[in-house]
Amino acid sequence: MPDQGSQKSILVRDRLILALDVPDIEPAKELVALLGDSVTFYKVGLELFMSGRYFELVDWLIEKNREGYVMVNSVEHLCAMKPFIRRTLAPWPCQAGNLSLVIRLDGSFAPCFELYGSDEDWGNIYEGPKFDPDRLSKIKMRCTPTCLSTCNFQVCHYSSSFLYTFQWLAKHAYSSVLGTS
Secondary structure, three states, rough: OOOOOOOOOOHHHHHOOEEOOOHHHHHOOOOOOHHHHHOOOEEOOOOHHOOOOHHHHHHHHHHHOOOOOOOOHHHHHHHHHHHHOOOOOOOOOOOOOOEEEEOOOOOOOEEEHHHHHOOOOEEOOOEEEEOOOOHHHHHHHHHHHHHOOOHHHHHHHHHOHHHHHHHHHHHHHHHHHHHOO
């Protein structure tokens, strides 16, 4: 019998990701206002991204996040998107290889998806990790200004203090209990 993947039950509403493939920010806002939390996940479509009003959209998302909308991205991550797009993002304390890793299909490790294709020997599932902190720090000084990994940025943000960790737990517990997005 072929592998059916995870047997975890996923709510039907959580399977829907609505792409905001509209020409401008106003129709995107109208769609989000109309559909609200009946859609759990929204994504910015290419046409909207290329509309020239991307920074206005980021500001709107920051405003909604601060109003209490549960989002994958923290306000800090959303704020970092502007310098990222402008290519002025300073190196940030990425935790790839420290608090997270990727296991490749052959069982070898990579610190993150961005370095998945690296020829570096980062270790494997049989011998364990070989993440040298000095080597990783040097690589991250080069790659973090051009990377804004949601996963690693969030790990960095939420693990930077007990208060942020508690904030993440509370935010996700609240949304799970009330069924809000």
